[in-house]
Amino acid sequence: xxxxxxxxxxxxxxxxxxxxxxxxxxxxxxxxxxxxxxxxxxxxxxxxxxxxxxxxxxxxxxxxxxxxxxxxxxxxxxxxxxxxxxxxxxxxxxxxxxxxxxxxxxxxxxxxxxxxxxxxxxxxxxxxxxxxxxxxxxxxxxxxxxxxxxxxxxxxxxxxxxxxxxxxxxxxxxxxxxxxxxxxxxxxxxxxxxxxxxxxxxxxxxxxxxxxxxxxxxxxxxxxxxxxxxxxxxxxxxxxxxxxxxxxxxxxx
Amino acid sequence: xxxxxxxxxxxxxxxxxxxxxxxxxxxxxxxxxxxxxxxxxxxxxxxxxxxxxxxxxxxxxxxxxxxxxxxxxxxxxxxxxxxxxxxxxxxxxxxxxxxxxxxxxxxxxxxxxxxxxxxxxxxxxxxxxxxxxxxxxxxxxxxxxxxxxxxxxxxxxxxxxxxxxxxxxxxxxxxxxxxxxxxxxxxxxxxxxxxxxxxxxxxxxxxxxxxxxxxxxxxxxxxxxxxxxxxxxxxxxxxxxxxxxxxxxxxxxxxxxxxxxxxxxxxxxxxxx
Numbered sequence: 301x302x303x304x305x306x307x308x309x310x311x312x313x314x315x316x317x318x319x320x321x322x323x324x325x326x327x328x329x330x331x332x333x334x335x336x337x338x339x340x341x342x343x344x345x346x347x348x349x350x351x352x353x354x355x356x357x358x359x360x361x362x363x364x365x366x367x368x369x370x371x372x373x374x375x376x377x378x379x380x381x382x383x384x385x386x387x388x389x390x391x392x393x394x395x396x397x398x399x400x401x402x403x404x405x406x407x408x409x410x411x412x413x414x415x416x417x418x419x420x421x422x423x424x425x426x427x428x429x430x431x432x433x434x435x436x437x438x439x440x441x442x443x444x445x446x447x448x449x450x451x452x453x454x455x456x457x458x459x460x461x462x463x464x465x466x467x468x469x470x471x472x473x474x475x476x477x478x479x480x481x482x483x484x485x486x487x488x489x490x491x492x493x494x495x496x497x498x499x500x501x502x503x504x505x506x507x508x509x510x511x512x513x514x515x516x517x518x519x520x521x522x523x524x525x526x527x528x529x530x531x532x533x534x535x536x537x538x539x540x541x542x543x544x545x546x547x548x549x550x551x552x553x
Numbered sequence: 554x555x556x557x558x559x560x561x562x563x564x565x566x567x568x569x570x571x572x573x574x575x576x577x578x579x580x581x582x583x584x585x586x587x588x589x590x591x592x593x594x595x596x597x598x599x600x601x602x603x604x605x606x607x608x609x610x611x612x613x614x615x616x617x618x619x620x621x622x623x624x625x626x627x628x629x630x631x632x633x634x635x636x637x638x639x640x641x642x643x644x645x646x647x648x649x650x651x652x653x654x655x656x657x658x659x660x661x662x663x664x665x666x667x668x669x670x671x672x673x674x675x676x677x678x679x680x681x682x683x684x685x686x687x688x689x690x691x692x693x694x695x696x697x698x699x700x701x702x703x704x705x706x707x708x709x710x711x712x713x714x715x716x717x718x719x720x721x722x723x724x725x726x727x728x729x730x731x732x733x734x735x736x737x738x739x740x741x742x743x744x745x746x747x748x749x750x751x752x753x754x755x756x757x758x759x760x761x762x763x764x765x766x767x768x769x770x771x772x773x774x775x776x777x778x779x780x781x782x783x784x785x786x787x788x789x790x791x792x793x794x795x796x797x798x799x800x801x802x803x804x805x806x807x808x809x810x811x812x813x814x815x816x817x818x819x820x821x822x823x824x825x826x
Contacts, residue, residue, distance in 0.1 A: 316819075318818070318819060348822065352819065352821075352822045356657070357653065357656055357657060357816065357821045357822050358816055358817075358819045358821070359813075359816040359817050373816060377659060377661065380657065381659040383657070384657070385653075385654075385657050387653075389650075390650060390651070390653040390654055391650040391651060392649070392654065393575065393578075393579065393651050394649055395578075395579055395582045395583060396575065396578050396579065396582065400575075400578045404572075404574060404575040404578070405571075405658065407567055407568065407571030407574070408568050408571045408572075408658045408659060408660050409659060410565070410568075434582070450654070
């Protein structure tokens with residue numbers, strides 16, 4: 301019974317210290333199955349380090365991360381095949397064609413009926429016409445769609461995204477967001493999205509965690525954050541938090 | 554949809570095959586990479602082959618030792634190119650900023666190492682096989698006439714090359730591209746000590762101790778014994794194998810420790826921020 305209620309991702313008192321810098325400073329949160337949560341914060345807020353600890357790429361200094369019940373990074377091989385990640389800061393081999401890249405990653409994730417899976421992803425993500433083109437020769441928008449195809453190839457239960465629409469034109473970015481929404485609804489995937497793009501977070505996420513200097517400054521639904529800060533957009537809320545106006549308001553109240 | 558097995562202890566051949574396929578796709582897509590594999594071994598062969606011709610014409614001793622330089626250069630290339638084949642395949646992941654994708658996939662470090670060892674053999678075959686035939690055609694030296702001894706030389710040299718390649722990969726993971734030059738230069742530190750072109754007895758006594766701690770030294774001594782005295786030194790090959798087993802195990806251990814350290818310092822993360 302308790303197994304059913306266990307969160308998909310459980311972060312507890314997580315700390316990461318690099319030499320003298322506390323990149324992540326005692327954060328805790330839990331993600332429910334099928335939810336989409338935005339991780340907001342400026343540069344150096346600790347978003348990417350948090351994502352990396354959830355993926356088992358970085359060992360926490362203290363605290364724990366559990367994904368689907370497995371402690372990261374110690375038990376990562378129990379769950380890595382159920383997770384995936386996409387970031388514009390991580391490339392795929394440039395000289396390999398889109399199809400070759402997807403085949404290699406499909407094999408790594410032991411995807412069954414791989415040819416059909418690649419064909420289906422190519423249709424969904426509009427990749428069919430350049431499956432045979434080297435990945436490095438594609439435009440930024442096309443590369444993002446390929447990276448997304450790689451991230452979805454194993455139909456992950458947990459999907460981590462680090463600024464998935466950075467450097468995309470508004471039209472392509474909107475297309476990517478629409479696809480992510482559809483995928484989440486169809487597969488019940490739990491999504492954690494680190495982003496600077498407030499409009500993106502407002503559209504995709506039912507919950508927002510705002511980080512600053514390695515700590516969680518706020519954690520709520522976008523609507524409640526807007527009401528609490530008396531703002532019309534998440535961008536204004538973000539600026540309030542970034543410039544410490546949220547604390548000032550609380551102190552005044 | 555997919556239901557992969559989750560056994561923590563076993564190696565998954567499909568993941569090793571995926572990585573080998575990835576490197577074969579890369580080689581197939583780049584004729585410059587293929588050419589590079591043959592280019593340097595061929596240049597080395599011609600330089601040392603002609604030098605051997607010249608010396609043999611002017612020295613009775615070297616006239617007896619037909620092919621000793623050519624054999625030495627071929628053996629050295631097995632050692633050096635074997636390590637380079639391993640390290641360059643690993644570096645391809647760093648150059649293409651693909652390492653994070655692999656590290657968050659179910660690919661285990663040992664499977665990665667297995668794929669790199671297979672690629673080292675494939676790259677060696679592409680580079681060295683044509684060169685051995687050039688040695689036959691131009692210098693009348695048939696390395697395959699060494700028979701079983703060649704197999705023993707090869708196994709020992711490739712094991713050393715992998716042990717060095719594994720440590721270099723671990724250092725690269727831990728320290729990033731700043732350590733790239735290690736991949737190209739580390740083996741040359743061993744070159745004077747492993748006595749590729751001269752007997753160990755040439756070295757000062759204290760350096761000989763160091764030389765005998767390196768498995769390739771046994772191979773090059775064994776090769777000279779075979780070519781110049783027509784004696785097969787099985788004892789040397791066995792000693793080299795024991796040392797190799799130790800160094801290989803130490804290399805794998807160091808690699809796993811360096812990955813652990815990379816997780817602590819965050820160097821596996823190649824994303825922004």
